[in-house]
Amino acid sequence: MTTKSEIGKNHSFRKKRNLWSGILFGMGLAAFLDEVIFHQLLRWHHFYDMSTTSMGLISDGLFHAFSWFATIGGLFILADLRRRNAFWLKRWLGAVLLGAGGFQLYDGTIHHKLMKIHQIRYVDNIVIYDLIWNLSAVLMILTGFIIMRFKSGAKDGADERH
Amino acid sequence: MGRMSATNHIIHIDGAHSSVGVGMIPQLLLALPFGIVLVLYIFAVIRSNRYYKPWPMYRTAFWILGVLFAILAVSDPLATSAHVNFTAHMVGHLFLGMLSPLLMALAAPIKLILRTLSIPLARRLSRLLKSWPSRMVTNPIVASFLNIGGLWLLYTTNLYSLMHDSILVYLIVHIHVFIAGYLFTVSIIYIDPRPHRLSFWYRSIVLVLALAFHGILSKYLYAHPPIGVPAEQAESGAMLMYYGGDAIDIVLIFILCLHWFRATRPRVEFAVEQ
Numbered sequence: 395m396t397t398k399s400e401i402g403k404n405h406s407f408r409k410k411r412n413l414w415s416g417i418l419f420g421m422g423l424a425a426f427l428d429e430v431i432f433h434q435l436l437r438w439h440h441f442y443d444m445s446t447t448s449m450g451l452i453s454d455g456l457f458h459a460f461s462w463f464a465t466i467g468g469l470f471i472l473a474d475l476r477r478r479n480a481f482w483l484k485r486w487l488g489a490v491l492l493g494a495g496g497f498q499l500y501d502g503t504i505h506h507k508l509m510k511i512h513q514i515r516y517v518d519n520i521v522i523y524d525l526i527w528n529l530s531a532v533l534m535i536l537t538g539f540i541i542m543r544f545k546s547g548a549k550d551g552a553d554e555r556h
Numbered sequence: 557m558g559r560m561s562a563t564n565h566i567i568h569i570d571g572a573h574s575s576v577g578v579g580m581i582p583q584l585l586l587a588l589p590f591g592i593v594l595v596l597y598i599f600a601v602i603r604s605n606r607y608y609k610p611w612p613m614y615r616t617a618f619w620i621l622g623v624l625f626a627i628l629a630v631s632d633p634l635a636t637s638a639h640v641n642f643t644a645h646m647v648g649h650l651f652l653g654m655l656s657p658l659l660m661a662l663a664a665p666i667k668l669i670l671r672t673l674s675i676p677l678a679r680r681l682s683r684l685l686k687s688w689p690s691r692m693v694t695n696p697i698v699a700s701f702l703n704i705g706g707l708w709l710l711y712t713t714n715l716y717s718l719m720h721d722s723i724l725v726y727l728i729v730h731i732h733v734f735i736a737g738y739l740f741t742v743s744i745i746y747i748d749p750r751p752h753r754l755s756f757w758y759r760s761i762v763l764v765l766a767l768a769f770h771g772i773l774s775k776y777l778y779a780h781p782p783i784g785v786p787a788e789q790a791e792s793g794a795m796l797m798y799y800g801g802d803a804i805d806i807v808l809i810f811i812l813c814l815h816w817f818r819a820t821r822p823r824v825e826f827a828v829e830q
Contacts, residue, residue: 467809
C-alpha cells in the first residue's frame with residue numbers, strides 16, 4: 395500500500411537526512427582535525443591570541459561546542475539511515491566534504507581574519523598559508539558538489555549501500 | 557600606593573593559604589553528606605532487591621564512583637592544594653561539578669528510591685517531583701544558568717577570592733557547584749523517570765549553548781585570571797577546564813544522541829505517518 399506520494403516523501407526524506415548527516419559529520423571532522431593537527435601536533439594555532447575580539451571568542455566557543463555535538467550527532471543519524479536501509483554513500487561523502495570545506499572556509503576567513511581568533515601560523519608570510527587554507531576549503535566544497543551530482547546507477551539510489 | 561596594598565593583599569592571602577589550607581571542619585561538612593548518601597544507596601539496593609529483580613550492579617558502581625570523586629574533590633590533599641593552586645582547583649571543580657554529577661545521575665537514584673519506599677511515600681515523592689519548583693530547577697535553561705552562570709559569577713567577580721577568606725562562602729560555593737552540576741546533567745539526559753519530558757531538539761540546543769559558554773569562559777580566564785591567581789596557573793587551569801570539560805561533555809552528548817537513536821527506532825516500514 396505504498397502510494398506514489400509516500401515514495402516521493404520517503405525519497406526526499408532520504409536525500410535530506412543523508413545530506414545533513416554528512417554535513418554535520420564533515421563539520422565536526424574538520425574541527426576535530428583542526429584541533430588535533432594544528433593545535434596539538436604542529437602547535438601552529440594558539441589556544442588564545444591576545445588580539446581576539448570578544449565576538450571571535452563567542453563564535454569560536456559556539457563553533458567548538460557545535461562541532462563536538464555535530465560529530466557525534468552526524469554519526470548517530472548515519473546509524474539511523476543504515477538501520478532504515480536508507481544510507482546513500484555518494485551523497486553522504488559529498489556532504490561530508492561540503493561540511494568540512496564550509497567549516498574550513500568560515501574558520502579561514504571569518505575566524506582567522508575578521509575576528510582574529512588566532513592565525514594559521516605565527517610567521518611572516520602568512521598570506522601563503524591563508525591562501526592554501528582557503529583555496530583547499532573551496533576545493534573541498536566544489537568536490538563535494540561534484541560527488542553529490544554523480545548520477546548513481548540505481549534510479550532511486552536504493553542500491554547504493556555497500 | 558594602591559597597587560602596593562593590592563600586592564600585599566595577594567601575598568597575605570597566599571601566605572594564609574599555604575599555612576592554613578582548608579580546615580578539617582569544612583572538609584568534613586562537605587564530605588559527610590556524600591558518605592551518607594553512599595550508605596543510603598547501598599541500603600536501598602539491598603532492601604529493594606528483596607522485593608524486586610536485582611538492581612543492576614553497574615548503577616551501584618556508578619554511584620560509588622560518583623561519591624568517591626566528589627569526596628576526593630572536597631577533602632585533602634586536593635582541597636588544600638586547590639586553595640593555593642588554581643590548576644588544582646580546576647581538577648577539583650571537574651570532579652565535583654561535572655564527573656561526579658554525571659556518574660551519580662547514571663546511577664538512577666530516583667528510580668531506586670521509588671522502588672524502595674512504601675507506595676504512599678513513593679506517591680508523595682513523585683508528586684513532589686511533579687511540582688512546579690522541581691519542574692523549574694530541572695528545566696535545561698534554568699539549570700544551565702545555575703551551572704554555567706554560577707561559574708561566570710565565581711571566576712569573573714571577587715567571589716573566588718572571597719571564597720578563600722570565608723568558610724561559609726567556601727561551603728556555599730562547593731555545594732552549589734555540585735548541585736548545579738547535577739541538576740544540569742539530569743535536565744539534559746533522562747536516566748531517572750521524569751514527569752516533564754522535553755524534546756531532543758530543545759535539550760540539544762541548550763546543551764550546545766551551555767557547552768559553548770563553558771568553553772568561552774575557559775578561554776576568557778586564560779587571558780583574564782580571577783583576582784589573586786597568577787597568570788601561569790590561570791593558563792594551565794583554563795586549558796584544563798576547556799579540554800577536561802570537552803572530555804566529560806562527549807559522554808553527555810553521546811548519551812543524549814543514543815536516547816534519540818532508541819526513541820526514533822523505525823517501527824513498520826511505510827507505516828502511515830501523520
